[in-house]
Amino acid sequence: xxxxxxxxxxxxxxxxxxxxxxxxxxxxxxxxxxxxxxxxxxxxxxxxxxxxxxxxxxxxxxxxxxxxxxxxxxxxxxxxxxxxxxxxxxxxxxxxxxxxx
Numbered sequence: 566x567x568x569x570x571x572x573x574x575x576x577x578x579x580x581x582x583x584x585x586x587x588x589x590x591x592x593x594x595x596x597x598x599x600x601x602x603x604x605x606x607x608x609x610x611x612x613x614x615x616x617x618x619x620x621x622x623x624x625x626x627x628x629x630x631x632x633x634x635x636x637x638x639x640x641x642x643x644x645x646x647x648x649x650x651x652x653x654x655x656x657x658x659x660x661x662x663x664x665x666x
Contacts, residue, residue: 577625581609587623587634595630603630604642615639 584592584605593605593615602616616639623633 578603578622578630583629584617585629585631586636587632592632592639602642605639614642616642 578595578598580595580597582595584595584603586592593607593611594609596604596606596614598604598619599616601619603619603622604614604616606612606614617632617636621632621636622630623636624631
């Protein structure tokens with residue numbers, strides 16, 4: 566499912582998910598989801614963040630965020646963007662036996 570297919574897809578991104586380029590190269594792990602940016606760290610214990618606009622997200626898979634083809638390299642996160650309201654939403658879940666529309 567493509568990131569833009571549903572407004573709920575953004576809620577499926579959670580901290581700790583792997584971030585991959587369109588060709589499958591591992592870029593890091595989701596640190597936080599901001600209002601306009603996805604913050605990525607190279608390893609789960611690294612405090613130096615990179616950022617990529619949420620518009621660069623192509624697909625959200627189980628356990629991985631895949632960026633769109635042609636997305637440039639991740640850039641160092643600008644300190645002024647650290648003031649964004651961070652998203653602490655939980656992933657969507659399908660309830661067994663419930664009808665899904």
